[in-house]
């Protein structure tokens with residue numbers, strides 16, 4: 177089982193969007209895939225799917241009030257999704273550190289577990305990283321995001337988690353953007369793929385349908401399928 181955390185120092189670079197779409201793309205390749213929303217303070221993975229209002233969430237699993245099987249919902253291509261809670265009451269009682277234990281109990285039928293990891297370097301970030309066996313860094317082609325990724329890379333190395341590589345998202349090929357080659361020189365990690373800036377992305381999110389299902393021919397969807405193939409091979 178590959179347990180992969182999707183991390184970045186900075187928010188808004190596309191971690192959640194990539195977890196949702198790569199999850200569906202991996203499932204489409206026939207890989208049994210589970211997505212965990214590790215962003216307990218800003219949970220928004222569920223917004224990418226039209227899910228039923230959850231009675232129990234991952235927060236309740238961490239609190240020991242229920243089991244993961246009561247939380248998981250099925251999305252496109254039979255990808256399975258464990259949303260986190262949206263209410264302040266539930267968020268407050270959450271112990272992110274328990275995520276590692278919960279992950280250990282995941283059904284072995286799953287080949288891939290993707291964890292949407294919060295930005296920053298707080299305890300919930302570290303908890304999501306620790307629960308994983310590999311990390312993929314996500315950045316946009318700008319210095320702030322790349323430099324924040326460097327900080328995350330150091331933490332990941334410190335925790336002894338394997339760095340699988342990085343993805344550059346929202347690439348518009350504007351003159352002011354960092355080139356992928358420059359980013360690779362800074363991060364010094366394998367490049368897993370480049371996802372272009374795509375107007376259809378926000379449309380897909382508004383509809384609650386991942387772009388790989390909503391508009392599979394869109395350039396961002398095509399790029400995501402390519403990355404999924406790469407991840408699925410390892």
Ligand SMILES: Nc1ncnc2c1ncn2[C@@H]1O[C@H](COP(=O)(O)OP(=O)(O)O)[C@@H](O)[C@H]1O
Nearest residue numbers: 187188189190191192193346372373374377378
């Ligand atoms: N390739 C893309 N093209 C256009 N917009 C994108 C792309 N990837 C993500 N976005 C947009 O960027 C915003 C932030 O993405 P999100 O996945 O929530 O980032 P994070 O989880 O890293 O905070 C979202 O509104 C999403 O619509």
Ligand SMILES: [Mg+2]
Nearest residue numbers: 191192215220
């Ligand atoms: Mg997010």
